Amino acid sequence: MNGHVKNMHFHQFMESAAALLAFLLLLAVGSTRVVAASRNPQCGNALQQTLKMTRLTQKEAVNLIKTYKTAQGERSELFCKVSVNNIPDPNISGLEPSERIASIYTHLQSFSPHFKRVYEQQTDLQPPTSLLLNELAVVSTHSRSLALLVKNFYHNYFPNVPLPEPAGGPTTLPPPQNVFQQKIYGCGVLKAFRELLSNISRDLRTLKNKVCRRKILTNTSF
Incomplete structure (x- = not known):
């Protein structure tokens, strides 16, 4: 050869x-x-658990608005049609998944003092055994639980990116209000919160594939 x-x-x-x-x-x-x-099932499971809590709280928020209107008596529909200032924006912001999850957390945090204010106002307007007070307490508690789930997920899957505080610092609460203003404010807060939960639910369904798939591909790098 x-x-x-x-x-x-x-x-x-x-x-x-x-x-x-x-x-x-x-x-x-x-x-x-x-x-x-x-x-790596934890990523999908964690987001699924968060989405489940979101849907539960969203359902409760829808019922809460109905209970709120009933408890306000006459002209309750009118109260809920008036636009309200000084309440958190329910729209989630950010381009990257980490930014959007951080936005979800900060928005939930922003609503917490407003829920407390509405509860305090309604305590003066409703009897102690009011169904509205009970539902307000339950939704407020579930909102904090949801915020904790989002926070834990963020720290687990974006450990190198600090979780920001709510934009603009602590949420500004409204000045002292008369009864009519309180009823308008309360309905505005609950409607905005319901919209926020709807936005969170939609975002979590979208983010599930993006975040968990990215985590899997990162684990396979040489």
């Missing part, structure tokens, strides 16, 4: 070996991704 033929066979052998190595690497990467996916 002359040198030319040997070289030709050698190049063919090297090309075949390179193709085989590339194929084996693809298999290795593919199997690594499958293993990573099977070992």
Whole structure:
């Protein structure tokens, strides 16, 4: 066998070996991704738990508004049609998943003092056994639980990105109000909170694939 033929066979052998190595690497990467996916159910489970709490609180918020209107007596529909200032914006902001999850958390935090103010106002207007006071307390508690779930998820999956405080610092509460203003304010807070929960529910469904898939792919890097 002359040198030319040997070289030709050698190049063919090297090309075949390179193709085989590339194929084996693809298999290795593919199997690594499958293993990573099977070992990383926590991400999807954590978001699913958060979404479940969001939907529960959202359902309660819808019922709360109905109870609120009933408790306000006559002209309750009129109260709830008036626009209200000095309440948190229910729209979630941010381009990256980490930014949007952080926005969800800060928005939930922003509503907390407003819920407290509405509860205090309604305590003066409703009897102690009022269904409204009970529902306000339950929704407020679930809102804080949801904020804690979001916070824990953020720290687990974005540990290197500090969680920001609500934009603009502490939420400004309204000055002293008369009864008519209190009823308007309370309905405005509850409606905005209901809208926030709707936005959170939609965002979590979208973010589930983005965040958890990104986590899996990060685990497969060499």
